[in-house]
Amino acid sequence: MSDTATGDERVKEMSGFRKALIRPELGGIVGTVAVFTFFLLFAADSGMFNAQGIMNWSTVSAQFMIIAVGACMLMIAGEFDLSVGSMIGFAGMSIAIFSVTLGWPVWMAILTTFALCISIGALNGYIVIKTGLPSFIVTLAALFILRGFTIFFPQTIERRTIIGGIDDAAEGDWLAPIFGGEIGQPIFVWLADLGLIDVFERGNRAGEPVIDGIPMLIVWAIALVIFGHIVLTRTRFGNWIFAAGGDAQAARYVGVPVNRVKILMFMFTAFCATVFATCQVMEFGSAGADRGVLKEFEAIIAVVIGGALLTGGYGSVVGAALGALIFGVVQQGLFFAGVESSLFRVFLGVILLFAVILNTYIRRIITGER
Amino acid sequence: MATGRAPIVEMKNIEKHFGSVIALNGVTVEVYPGECHCLLGDNGAGKSTFIKTMSGVHKPTRGEIFFEGKPMQFDDPRDAIAAGIATVYQDLAMIPLMSVSRNFFMGNEPLRRIGPIRLFDHDHANRVTMEEMKKMGINLRGPDQAVGTLSGGERQTVAIARAVHFGAKVLILDEPTSALGVRQTANVLATVDKVRKKGIAVVFITHNVRHAMAVGDRFTVLNRGTTLGTAQRGQITPEELQDMMAGGQELVALEGSLGGTV
Ligand SMILES: Nc1ncnc2c1ncn2[C@@H]1O[C@H](COP(=O)(O)OP(=O)(O)O)[C@@H](O)[C@H]1O
Numbered sequence A: 001m002s003d004t005a006t007g008d009e010r011v012k013e014m015s016g017f018r019k020a021l022i023r024p025e026l027g028g029i030v031g032t033v034a035v036f037t038f039f040l041l042f043a044a045d046s047g048m049f050n051a052q053g054i055m056n057w058s059t060v061s062a063q064f065m066i067i068a069v070g071a072c073m074l075m076i077a078g079e080f081d082l083s084v085g086s087m088i089g090f091a092g093m094s095i096a097i098f099s100v101t102l103g104w105p106v107w108m109a110i111l112t113t114f115a116l117c118i119s120i121g122a123l124n125g126y127i128v129i130k131t132g133l134p135s136f137i138v139t140l141a142a143l144f145i146l147r148g149f150t151i152f153f154p155q156t157i158e159r160r161t162i163i164g165g166i167d168d169a170a171e172g173d174w175l176a177p178i179f180g181g182e183i184g185q186p187i188f189v190w191l192a193d194l195g196l197i198d199v200f201e202r203g204n205r206a207g208e209p210v211i212d213g214i215p216m217l218i219v220w221a222i223a224l225v226i227f228g229h230i231v232l233t234r235t236r237f238g239n240w241i242f243a244a245g246g247d248a249q250a251a252r253y254v255g256v257p258v259n260r261v262k263i264l265m266f267m268f269t270a271f272c273a274t275v276f277a278t279c280q281v282m283e284f285g286s287a288g289a290d291r292g293v294l295k296e297f298e299a300i301i302a303v304v305i306g307g308a309l310l311t312g313g314y315g316s317v318v319g320a321a322l323g324a325l326i327f328g329v330v331q332q333g334l335f336f337a338g339v340e341s342s343l344f345r346v347f348l349g350v351i352l353l354f355a356v357i358l359n360t361y362i363r364r365i366i367t368g369e370r
Numbered sequence B: 001m002a003t004g005r006a007p008i009v010e011m012k013n014i015e016k017h018f019g020s021v022i023a024l025n026g027v028t029v030e031v032y033p034g035e036c037h038c039l040l041g042d043n044g045a046g047k048s049t050f051i052k053t054m055s056g057v058h059k060p061t062r063g064e065i066f067f068e069g070k071p072m073q074f075d076d077p078r079d080a081i082a083a084g085i086a087t088v089y090q091d092l093a094m095i096p097l098m099s100v101s102r103n104f105f106m107g108n109e110p111l112r113r114i115g116p117i118r119l120f121d122h123d124h125a126n127r128v129t130m131e132e133m134k135k136m137g138i139n140l141r142g143p144d145q146a147v148g149t150l151s152g153g154e155r156q157t158v159a160i161a162r163a164v165h166f167g168a169k170v171l172i173l174d175e176p177t178s179a180l181g182v183r184q185t186a187n188v189l190a191t192v193d194k195v196r197k198k199g200i201a202v203v204f205i206t207h208n209v210r211h212a213m214a215v216g217d218r219f220t221v222l223n224r225g226t227t228l229g230t231a232q233r234g235q236i237t238p239e240e241l242q243d244m245m246a247g248g249q250e251l252v253a254l255e256g257s258l259g260g261t262v
């Protein structure tokens, strides 16, 4: 620390290395490079890096990304949401019950579900703000309540916990393809014509490219990452998010509407969970009461790998997206490499520990604590 | 310095009760533009409570506040900020993890339009921050340097510069020097002096008589929720101030036994 104002000889010029360390994305970038290097070296011939393989881990990564963006911005605002996984199950079941059981048009089921889930997110936030309880506890309660209802409703109404037939109901719907559709099909036909990607050799789809198009899931993931990144780094509201998580009281004293910021972030997290659920339901054509289990932790881990501090006030959406990419690549890579899939959890635990230790170290550098 | 001009803030017979605790029992203070008004008192005397009624954090139980001659009621800190009363709290001035520039503009972010959307104008924010810091004598590595790397005194200075930049007419500093070393304290006191010379009213809270004497124009001593009156600079000695803070004779006796070291 320097005591004087001008030219203190004790303020060391910060080395380029330490400067680079201070970027929250650093861990994510290093991890991404490491993971790709590893699988390129050891699983290059497994099919992981051909067109289908890439599409495979991209889709899985995109799933993680969608919920990681919400979790990231909420964590930077200083709060957690442990109900994300339950919210995913709940939202999917809500769409199924409205559209299949009640026979509503799918677009109406989707919009109603968004309204419902975002309201629940707002309620989570409101309770956290009003009671002053840690969001960890409040959303843990929501985790159980939502999961309970997600099982209770289909059980009671339909006597089962999986509701199918959503794909039939969504036929011709205008909103469903925004979540379950694909884009860019002509590009893949063209790439196949050029011989850059494979085509099916036989079967009723012979001659068609092995990839139809880019799933909307991936489009949503990219859009949310860009949106989140811009809001966080380039807007007034983004500054308020950092401030609310960095020190809520200091932010209030200069007039930042901390409560509003936090509640909006809870709502955004719920929005992301609902996007995830809607894409999943449209892809599978069904909703299951056990969907989304443990997703909240996966989202939080991706965010932490991405450099965010668990204590709030610091982090990056791009970092969180890289964390999600690492997740997707490793999970699918182990599958391609034929490694026992339970080892994925071991990997998660280990990398989480490393990420938290690295982040704590970086925090010390930034704040000059020692 | 203050005579012949109208006070910018008048606090009349302010009382504040917290349940059965009477934190303030009728305190009257006037603050003039361009003066440094020192509020002295021992721990628990009611200094923080008093300035919080001025900055809109607490509503007084009884008493009147006049701001620029008009009766005023602040319902929350934002009202007071909007009116031009800025408060710098000792440990809550800045957010360590955020850059100096983001801190400086926190709550007042400059915007730049791009079509229908409005973005945080980082270029403007960075430029102004560097300029303002230079004026205050703080050399930053860059506007993106985290506040956490600044010393306590520098953080106070940044917070003061921020309040001044955003047009504060009254600047309240709650014990800005109590956790600082000698050099840092000197820097903060120099900053207070600069601010006062701009015509801004400074309310400077401290329990250190020497810090008060260094910059104060007038001195009000609080003791157990009441004021023992306001003295002009030159009308009172440090020893008298010290006695008033201690509430009378005890310290004189103590000082005798310690050989004048307190
Ligand atoms: N929010 C509060 N609730 C109850 N009592 C309070 C509150 N704030 C201050 N007090 C009491 O009021 C008295 C004055 O406190 P304070 O204004 O903080 O003193 P100072 O800043 O001079 O050290 C103390 O006895 C303190 O315990």
Ligand SMILES: [Mg+2]
Pocket: B047, B048, B049, B175
């Ligand atoms: Mg105090």
